[in-house]
Amino acid sequence: MTSFNLLSGATSAYFLAFWLMxxxxxxxxxxxxxxxxxxTWFGFISHGAGIGLRWYESYQLPGGVGxxxxxxxxxxxxxxxxxxxxxxxxxxxxxxxxxxGVFVLPLVLVCMGWAQLxxxxxxxxxxxxxxxxxxxxxxxxxxxxxxxxxxxxxxSVMYLLKQPAHGDSRFARRWQxxxxxxxxRDILDDINYRAVAIGFPIWTxxxxxxxxxxxxxxxxxxxxxxxxxxxxxxxxxxxxxxxxRLTRGWTGRATVxxxxxxxxxxxxxxxxxxxxxxxxxxxxx
Amino acid sequence: MNxxxxxxVRATLWNSLRSLKLTLxxxxxxxxxxxxxxxxxxxxPLSEYQQRLGPIVARIVEILQLxxxxxxxxxxxxLGLFAANLAACSLHRLxxxxxxxxxxxxxxxxxxxxxxxxxxxWQEHAAVDGVVQNFAHIIRGRFAxxxxxxxxxxxxLFAQRQAWSRFGAxxxxxxxLVILLGGVVGGICGFRGYVTIAEGxxxxxxxxxxxxxxxxxxxxxxxxxxxxxxYPGSDRPREFRSLLTVLxxxxxxxxxxxxxxxxxxxxxxxxxxxxxxxxxxxxYVFRFLVTPQSGGQSFDLVMSSDKTASxxxxxxxAIAGYVADFGGQGPAAGLEIFYPGGExxxxxxxxxxxxxxxxxxxxxxxxLMSIEERFYTGLQVNSDPGVPLVWxxxxxxxxxxxxxxxxxxxxxxxxxxQENGATRVFFAGHSHRHQxxxxxxxxxxxxxxxxxxxxxxx
Numbered sequence: 001m002t003s004f005n006l007l008s009g010a011t012s013a014y015f016l017a018f019w020l021m022x023x024x025x026x027x028x029x030x031x032x033x034x035x036x037x038x039x040t041w042f043g044f045i046s047h048g049a050g051i052g053l054r055w056y057e058s059y060q061l062p063g064g065v066g067x068x069x070x071x072x073x074x075x076x077x078x079x080x081x082x083x084x085x086x087x088x089x090x091x092x093x094x095x096x097x098x099x100x101g102v103f104v105l106p107l108v109l110v111c112m113g114w115a116q117l118x119x120x121x122x123x124x125x126x127x128x129x130x131x132x133x134x135x136x137x138x139x140x141x142x143x144x145x146x147x148x149x150x151x152x153x154x155x156s157v158m159y160l161l162k163q164p165a166h167g168d169s170r171f172a173r174r175w176q177x178x179x180x181x182x183x184x185r186d187i188l189d190d191i192n193y194r195a196v197a198i199g200f201p202i203w204t205x206x207x208x209x210x211x212x213x214x215x216x217x218x219x220x221x222x223x224x225x226x227x228x229x230x231x232x233x234x235x236x237x238x239x240x241x242x243x244x245r246l247t248r249g250w251t252g253r254a255t256v257x258x259x260x261x262x263x264x265x266x267x268x269x270x271x272x273x274x275x276x277x278x279x280x281x282x283x284x285x
Numbered sequence: 286m287n288x289x290x291x292x293x294v295r296a297t298l299w300n301s302l303r304s305l306k307l308t309l310x311x312x313x314x315x316x317x318x319x320x321x322x323x324x325x326x327x328x329x330p331l332s333e334y335q336q337r338l339g340p341i342v343a344r345i346v347e348i349l350q351l352x353x354x355x356x357x358x359x360x361x362x363x364l365g366l367f368a369a370n371l372a373a374c375s376l377h378r379l380x381x382x383x384x385x386x387x388x389x390x391x392x393x394x395x396x397x398x399x400x401x402x403x404x405x406x407w408q409e410h411a412a413v414d415g416v417v418q419n420f421a422h423i424i425r426g427r428f429a430x431x432x433x434x435x436x437x438x439x440x441x442l443f444a445q446r447q448a449w450s451r452f453g454a455x456x457x458x459x460x461x462l463v464i465l466l467g468g469v470v471g472g473i474c475g476f477r478g479y480v481t482i483a484e485g486x487x488x489x490x491x492x493x494x495x496x497x498x499x500x501x502x503x504x505x506x507x508x509x510x511x512x513x514x515x516y517p518g519s520d521r522p523r524e525f526r527s528l529l530t531v532l533x534x535x536x537x538x539x540x541x542x543x544x545x546x547x548x549x550x551x552x553x554x555x556x557x558x559x560x561x562x563x564x565x566x567x568x569y570v571f572r573f574l575v576t577p578q579s580g581g582q583s584f585d586l587v588m589s590s591d592k593t594a595s596x597x598x599x600x601x602x603a604i605a606g607y608v609a610d611f612g613g614q615g616p617a618a619g620l621e622i623f624y625p626g627g628e629x630x631x632x633x634x635x636x637x638x639x640x641x642x643x644x645x646x647x648x649x650x651x652x653l654m655s656i657e658e659r660f661y662t663g664l665q666v667n668s669d670p671g672v673p674l675v676w677x678x679x680x681x682x683x684x685x686x687x688x689x690x691x692x693x694x695x696x697x698x699x700x701x702x703q704e705n706g707a708t709r710v711f712f713a714g715h716s717h718r719h720q721x722x723x724x725x726x727x728x729x730x731x732x733x734x735x736x737x738x739x740x741x742x743x
Contacts, residue, residue, distance in 0.1 A: 063517040125516040128524050128548040190721075197718075201686035208679040217549050219477070219560040219667045221675055222468075224355040226323040236316040240309050242690075247305050265316075277323055 003057055004121060006050030007078060011112040013043030014085070018105040025102050025178050033098030037089075040101065044085045051082060058123045065125040070139035073274075074120045079139070080270065081111030083147030087195070091151055095191065099181040103154040134213035142206035142231075146266060148199025149238075152192050153263035156256045159188040189251050192259055193242075200238050207231050226277040230269035237262040303373035311367045318363060322354035368465050371458045379455055386448045389696065391434045392441050395711070398698060403714035403727040407735060413440055413701045416708045420699055423737045427730060428697060442699035451717065453689030460685050464678030471671030476500065480559075482508035483567040483661040487532060491666045502666075503555065505532045509543050511564055511660040524548070525561050527662040546664070556668050563663025568592075570659050571604060571618060573634060574652040586651075589659060598648060599625040602632075607656060611635060616656050622647060693718035697730070710734070 059066030350357030615636025
């Protein structure tokens with residue numbers, strides 16, 4: 001059993017879980033949703049074991065290349081997927097609304113698919129600047145926050161979709177049935193807030209650990225590198241979200257659009273900066 | 286301007302400075318401005334912008350300092366406004382929160398109690414004195430310490446948990462101010478520069494990054510060795526390492542001798558930090574075995590490619606060129622020869638003794654034993670007295686956001702009123718966050734109080 005097998009297994013499980021969820025959404029048969037979540041749990045454990053095994057495998061390679069598996073694009077996108085599933089399953093434990101999976105699992109499948117298609121799954125030795133224990137702390141906190149922000153995004157999309165359907169066609173009735181599986185709008189709004197409230201302090205830890213690391217490696221805690229700047233932009237947007245919501249009492253569409261903007265900025269911070277801009281974070285290559 | 290109008294203006298200014306609208310506007314402007322800086326390449330010479338964008342746009346870039354946007358007057362202005370807004374808003378709100386926590390309303394009016402999101406009322410058969418003991422005990426055990434008050438013959442119990450979480454937001458605000466202060470201190474009192482030191486050499490000044498001028502270190506630093514460590518079987522560097530020695534007045538400082546400085550492991554000395562950031566080849570070191578043609582003892586000659594070396598008879602030699610491998614027979618070097626009389630000549634040196642010519646009109650035969658690289662190390666040198674402030678701020682930032690969003694200030698009130706020998710209980714609770722979790726907790730407490738009180742019945 002290699003880490004690659006485990007991760008492929010996880011991808012298949014997520015794929016199966018996604019279709020189970022879709023069938024559940026179409027047929028409203030509770031048992032399908034329950035199996036779907038069960039399969040997601042299976043995928044999640046296999047996924048986590050795959051990441052752990054890859055970590056172990058890297059230390060078994062000759063030449064002392066062992067490191068936490070967060071160093072190149074393949075590893076990072078695999079971990080991104082894992083963080084999203086973690087956030088989804090934690091939310092499901094509290095909420096028990098399986099239909100969320102219809103929105104979350106495609107994100108995860110994109111991550112896993114992209115990882116496998118990139119074909120760069122070889123364990124690579126670390127360049128000197130990355131050889132630091134800050135790598136682990138920094139990446140873990142950033143990605144846990146990504147997971148929370150992804151949840152915020154998914155429930156925001158659900159919030160926007162959940163409007164009474166017009167017309168009486170078969171499709172309209174079907175659609176309305178699908179929407180009835182969603183939690184109420186005020187609950188979606190509340191989950192949205194809570195996902196951001198949980199993610200924001202973790203994101204703060206991510207930025208702070210990144211600054212600490214940069215100070216050790218390059219001698220400056222902040223250099224307005226595009227990645228740093230975008231992480232700050234994300235922080236600003238979610239800070240605005242929390243203030244608007246808690247202090248000014250914004251709810252509904254305004255905060256939902258703010259949350260969607262926040263997640264788009266997060267995605268750009270994670271992917272766009274590496275793919276489109278140049279900077280110190282090298283895993284995009 | 287008359288005093289009345291002045292105070293009105295002042296009040297309006299203060300109100301807008303502390304307003305949340307301003308917070309949101311500055312947050313969005315900071316976010317938007319920062320985006321712009323990542324799209325326009327930064328820190329190029331102005332002529333570059335002129336070439337790429339045309340004279341008009343370049344002029345705008347110059348006026349708005351968009352080529353160094355994050356240090357432009359308007360970005361600093363935004364940060365200043367952000368800081369002022371944070372400070373004003375915190376100063377405005379903190380006293381109220383402080384009073385609410387330190388001197389809580391122990392006996393709120395009945396309607397305030399009923400309007401709390403968590404509220405229930407029931408009747409106990411026992412007298413007030415019997416009930417109050419039990420209740421205080423249960424709340425103490427399951428929630429927090431209880432304060433008892435009596436007002437107009439009615440007994441009140443009050444308890445609160447995690448009151449400190451209310452300060453989380455203000456700790457976060459202070460943290461941001463401390464970080465910004467750290468940045469300002471670093472910008473004013475700190476400096477950034479670099480040194481390059483060849484192996485075996487030392488330097489006593491650094492080149493400032495901004496001004497390209499020299500600044501004395503106050504001590505000197507010697508590079509004893511530089512090495513690149515590769516991952517086995519590959520050409521990927523694993524580690525860059527300089528062995529540095531600090532010298533005060535030419536003498537080695539104990540504990541600062543041959544200190545390994547690697548990426549992620551800088552050297553700290555007298556408020557300055559040396560970071561491994563660059564390296565290169567300074568010169569090549571040639572080792573020759575020199576044999577006088579007239580016969581006599583051979584001797585070693587070690588010379589670097591950038592210097593000339595003198596021989597016993599007064600001639601000197603310099604390296605004119607070399608090849609690392611001469612047709613599979615080891616390294617070879619061409620030598621430039623300067624005779625005492627001012628004439629010049631050339632000679633070749635090989636590793637293979639077969640190739641070495643015994644004549645050639647030069648009094649010595651050179652056998653080239655080895656060529657080694659001599660490195661220089663490039664070190665970033667910083668002094669930033671703002672860093673401790675920044676770390677303090679970061680610590681507060683993490684603590685503050687965690688307190689603000691992961692904890693909640695929860696309060697309970699119990700009002701016990703005599704009612705024909707029985708007791709009427711009013712029980713209310715409030716949590717400033719996580720209402721759902723608190724509602725469950727309140728329900729449990731409610732049950733515990735109702736059962737606990739009846740259990741103790743005689």
